[in-house]
Amino acid sequence: MTTMHELNLTVNGEEWQLAVKGAETLLEVLRKHLTLTGAKSNCLEGECGVCAVLVNGRVVNSCILIAAQCNGAQITTVEGLASGETMHALQTAFLNRGAVQCGYCIPGMIMTAAGYLKENPAPTEEEIREGLCGTLCRCTGYTKIVEAVQEAAQTMGAK
Amino acid sequence: MSAPKEFEVVGKRLNRLDGEGKVTGAAVYASDFTLPGMLHGKILRSPHAHARIVRIDTSAARKMPGVRAVVTGASQKLNRFGNFIKDFEVFANERVYHVGQPVAGIAADSEYAAEQALRAIEVEYAELPAVFDVMEALDKAAPLVHPDWQSLKAAPIIVREGNRCSRTVIKVGDVEEGFRNSYRVYEHVFRTSPVHAGYTEPRVAVAQWTASDQATVWCNTQLLFDTQSTLAEIFGIPPSHIRVIVPGIGGGFGGKLRLGMEHYAMALARAAKRPVRVMSSSEEELTAALFRQPATIELKTGVDRDGRILAKEGRIVVDAGACSGSGPLVASTGTMILAGPYRLPNANLEGISVYTNNHPNGSIRAPSGPMPNFATESQMDMIAEDLGLDPLELRLRNILREGDIAVNGQKMTAVGLEECLDKAATAIGWDLRKPGPNRGKGLACGWWMTSRGSSGSYLKLMQDGTLTMMVGVVEMGTGALTGAAQVVAEEMGMKLTDINVVSADSLTTPYDFGSQGSRTMFAVANASREAARDLLEKMRTRAAKALGTDEQALVMRDKAFWSDEKKITFAEIAAQANTAGGGLIAEATYIAPAVEHDASRVQNHFSPAWPSPSFHVHATDLSVDEVLGEVTINRYVVAQDVGYAINPTYLEGQLEGGAVQGVGQALSEEIIIANGHVKNGNLTDYKMPTAMDVPKIEVILVTHPSVAGPYGAKGVGEPPTIQPPAAVANAVAAACGKRIMHLPITAEKILLG
Ligand code: FES
Ligand code: FES
Numbered sequence: 001m002t003t004m005h006e007l008n009l010t011v012n013g014e015e016w017q018l019a020v021k022g023a024e025t026l027l028e029v030l031r032k033h034l035t036l037t038g039a040k041s042n043c044l045e046g047e048c049g050v051c052a053v054l055v056n057g058r059v060v061n062s063c064i065l066i067a068a069q070c071n072g073a074q075i076t077t078v079e080g081l082a083s084g085e086t087m088h089a090l091q092t093a094f095l096n097r098g099a100v101q102c103g104y105c106i107p108g109m110i111m112t113a114a115g116y117l118k119e120n121p122a123p124t125e126e127e128i129r130e131g132l133c134g135t136l137c138r139c140t141g142y143t144k145i146v147e148a149v150q151e152a153a154q155t156m157g158a159k
Numbered sequence: 160m161s162a163p164k165e166f167e168v169v170g171k172r173l174n175r176l177d178g179e180g181k182v183t184g185a186a187v188y189a190s191d192f193t194l195p196g197m198l199h200g201k202i203l204r205s206p207h208a209h210a211r212i213v214r215i216d217t218s219a220a221r222k223m224p225g226v227r228a229v230v231t232g233a234s235q236k237l238n239r240f241g242n243f244i245k246d247f248e249v250f251a252n253e254r255v256y257h258v259g260q261p262v263a264g265i266a267a268d269s270e271y272a273a274e275q276a277l278r279a280i281e282v283e284y285a286e287l288p289a290v291f292d293v294m295e296a297l298d299k300a301a302p303l304v305h306p307d308w309q310s311l312k313a314a315p316i317i318v319r320e321g322n323r324c325s326r327t328v329i330k331v332g333d334v335e336e337g338f339r340n341s342y343r344v345y346e347h348v349f350r351t352s353p354v355h356a357g358y359t360e361p362r363v364a365v366a367q368w369t370a371s372d373q374a375t376v377w378c379n380t381q382l383l384f385d386t387q388s389t390l391a392e393i394f395g396i397p398p399s400h401i402r403v404i405v406p407g408i409g410g411g412f413g414g415k416l417r418l419g420m421e422h423y424a425m426a427l428a429r430a431a432k433r434p435v436r437v438m439s440s441s442e443e444e445l446t447a448a449l450f451r452q453p454a455t456i457e458l459k460t461g462v463d464r465d466g467r468i469l470a471k472e473g474r475i476v477v478d479a480g481a482c483s484g485s486g487p488l489v490a491s492t493g494t495m496i497l498a499g500p501y502r503l504p505n506a507n508l509e510g511i512s513v514y515t516n517n518h519p520n521g522s523i524r525a526p527s528g529p530m531p532n533f534a535t536e537s538q539m540d541m542i543a544e545d546l547g548l549d550p551l552e553l554r555l556r557n558i559l560r561e562g563d564i565a566v567n568g569q570k571m572t573a574v575g576l577e578e579c580l581d582k583a584a585t586a587i588g589w590d591l592r593k594p595g596p597n598r599g600k601g602l603a604c605g606w607w608m609t610s611r612g613s614s615g616s617y618l619k620l621m622q623d624g625t626l627t628m629m630v631g632v633v634e635m636g637t638g639a640l641t642g643a644a645q646v647v648a649e650e651m652g653m654k655l656t657d658i659n660v661v662s663a664d665s666l667t668t669p670y671d672f673g674s675q676g677s678r679t680m681f682a683v684a685n686a687s688r689e690a691a692r693d694l695l696e697k698m699r700t701r702a703a704k705a706l707g708t709d710e711q712a713l714v715m716r717d718k719a720f721w722s723d724e725k726k727i728t729f730a731e732i733a734a735q736a737n738t739a740g741g742g743l744i745a746e747a748t749y750i751a752p753a754v755e756h757d758a759s760r761v762q763n764h765f766s767p768a769w770p771s772p773s774f775h776v777h778a779t780d781l782s783v784d785e786v787l788g789e790v791t792i793n794r795y796v797v798a799q800d801v802g803y804a805i806n807p808t809y810l811e812g813q814l815e816g817g818a819v820q821g822v823g824q825a826l827s828e829e830i831i832i833a834n835g836h837v838k839n840g841n842l843t844d845y846k847m848p849t850a851m852d853v854p855k856i857e858v859i860l861v862t863h864p865s866v867a868g869p870y871g872a873k874g875v876g877e878p879p880t881i882q883p884p885a886a887v888a889n890a891v892a893a894a895c896g897k898r899i900m901h902l903p904i905t906a907e908k909i910l911l912g
Binding site for chain 2: 031036037038039040041042043044045047048050077078079081082087090091094095096097098100101102103104105106107110125128129130132133134135136137138139140141142143144145146
């Protein structure tokens with residue numbers, strides 16, 4: 001029998017008590033146990049960033065993080081980024097700047113940007129590109145994504 | 160000249176209709192879709208490039224924990240398929256002819272259980288001689304990839320001979336005479352490597368049989384109806400018994416045109432009598448997806464003293480892989496790219512596709528574009544250099560202009576090429592082509608078509624006065640359906656957000672040729688616009704009756720019809736129509752008009768004339784590291800004749816994304832294959848551009864309206880991937896004097912080349 005681990009998580013402000021298998025990743029827990037499909041699944045080896053979420057405020061590729069190691073952690077996924085009815089500045093900026101195409105990379109991109117802007121609230125274009133380079137987007141060529149992050153940083157800084 | 164009419168909705172930078180769900184995580188993609196009782200499928204693939212299957216034993220696998228069904232070629236009778244030649248099998252029967260070819264499938268309670276059980280399947284192979292190089296494959300002595308090629312059903316346009324699975328020719332004038340009259344004749348050979356489409360959502364399908372001869376498949380295909388008919392062919396049931404639904408798709412770029420996981424999911428679901436989901440792993444994507452074909456391009460061009468092209472002879476040899484797939488089409492259309500957007504008094508251009516024991520390939524964004532364009536546009540620069548001419552000037556002396564006759568005999572109209580050249584050159588600062596040591600600028604131009612194929616649109620007026628548009632295409636992310644909805648809103652005097660879009664369900668939405676060929680917005684908007692006009696007529700008739708006035712006297716404003724002070728709103732019209740019986744619906748279909756060409760110039764050509772051709776120029780300024788050979792792109796400019804910009808924001812998005820995808824093919828992307836085995840099947844070693852690898856893409860929209868396009872729009876999506884390899888190669892040559900003739904342009908080639 002596979003041993004199950006008890007796992008306590010706070011995901012988007014909600015508390016969860018789960019029993020997970022030792023090898024299960026945070027991405028599997030989010031997508032399968034909690035049916036939160038905002039974090040996407042692609043390479044499953046930490047190379048594409050579509051699965052990025054915040055763990056205790058830090059950007060993590062959830063596909064390579066063993067869930068059992070997250071006991072007690074605060075997780076934020078793209079579903080939990082808005083405050084109530086109001087979208088996060090990044091979500092608004094991505095929409096208004098036309099930075100969204102197929103959208104599959106967008107949850108990861110937005111969460112990566114959200115984590116990065118915490119560390120560096122007023123980044124240059126160069127710094128944004130560096131901050132986002134772990135997340136692949138095949139659709140946009142990054143131009144509008146970088147503009148959206150710049151715009152969101154300004155909006156957030158002005159508050 | 161009268162001032163251009165101001166539009167309310169088209170031409171505006173409005174937010175896409177499906178955007179909010181995509182930024183909040185609410186959008187459901189095919190890979191998010193699940194069903195109760197669903198099993199997970201995995202595929203066992205051939206480790207050999209060519210082998211006879213001596214024996215398959217699945218008995219141990221069947222006993223593994225969680226296994227619910229095992230399928231092999233012998234256990235289920237499935238028909239062959241293929242878009243031009245029926246040379247694909249779902250599961251191998253007697254032979255495998257490429258590495259990665261599916262041999263068996265397992266459905267189990269979890270992906271993990273299915274994967275474990277795959278290892279318990281015993282397959283005994285007897286290896287056979289294989290061929291991996293197209294030129295060797297063309298040799299009479301080469302092993303035949305399909306010894307039974309003559310018995311494989313093929314479309315009439317396909318001309319085959321052994322391993323050669325198609326041949327297309329364009330011939331004009333007398334090339335020999337042209338070469339004799341030339342001041343100089345240049346001969347070169349160029350090569351390109353296979354690349355992956357690079358979509359971020361792997362291919363996935365969930366299949367459920369709802370009766371013994373009826374199934375529903377939720378998947379991320381670009382082509383609902385092609386998927387439907389191909390599955391019907393494979394399973395020997397009527398197409399209408401297969402319902403294909405795309406809940407959402409994470410990119411396609413041509414890589415999801417043909418069957419991905421649908422047939423495996425269906426075969427396993429039939430055997431297991433339960434719904435089955437099959438999702439391709441990242442490794443399977445990079446080793447067993449439909450790649451862009453590698454090609455060898457031979458070019459011979461003769462010019463006069465002023466650089467005017469007098470004759471061009473060329474051949475593109477496309478490696479189709481072990482099944483022809485899109486190879487014949489790619490080779491065929493490739494002949495037009497060999498010609499390029501130039502005046503050619505004499506030409507002899509050939510496109511052939513060839514079987515090898517490499518993995519079968521597909522049709523990636525502008526399928527025939529980058530390979531021959533890389534050759535043609537590189538050679539233009541080489542000619543310019545030899546003649547001591549500015550490469551821009553050489554192009555200006557040869558490009559097609561309004562009213563010119565192209566190589567296929569087609570008369571060119573709405574040609575924005577010269578404007579693209581001027582604007583791109585100005586933007587990149589062409590006057591200073593070598594701004595510093597190891598730094599240089601390059602440009603490349605090209606042309607492409609807006610593919611034909613039918614679209615249909617159903618419209619219905621909703622009781623709140625908004626409108627629902629139902630179409631049979633998939634919104635791949637391009638914004639095509641937001642564009643089409645803008646066109647409908649404009650016609651109806653509505654806001655964009657008044658249009659509700661329903662798409663991508665083969666049972667409920669009208670037939671559509673699909674999301675491909677730069678045609679989606681173009682054709683869907685044209686069909687929907689026609690339907691909108693019809694719907695408005697019906698609404699007007701009802702309004703006139705209700706207001707007791709003449710139809711002509713009605714004025715449409717603010718979602719209502721007015722007669723002086725009296726009005727009836729769209730919502731009231733809908734309510735009235737609904738209660739009086741029937742409601743209000745309209746429908747229309749569209750196919751782009753055929754374009755005239757000279758049939759005597761072409762043989763076995765799949766698209767001999769180009770509807771609403773588009774024109775494009777890319778220019779870049781880059782630096783090459785002297786020691787490391789690494790290329791840094793300082794600036795990148797795209798100028799494209801889009802006809803008319805229905806929504807400039809998403810058009811820019813297409814050009815920005817396409818250019819970066821093309822830069823990937825130019826500099827870093829390559830599926831490395833040795834003896835049929837992929838050597839870099841992971842995203843660490845297959846390098847797609849990240850945000851750090853490219854600069855801001857500077858976009859210039861040029862507008863020479865197409866008569867057939869909605870508001871003059873032309874097809875937009877594919878062209879931006881065509882020019883980057885050539886533009887980059889030319890800039891590298893300008894920067895450091897190295898002319899790289901084999902893609903990708905790696906640091907290694909620059910240092911050693
Ligand atoms: S799926 Fe996690 S990094 Fe790719
Ligand atoms: S929007 Fe499609 S991958 Fe980024």
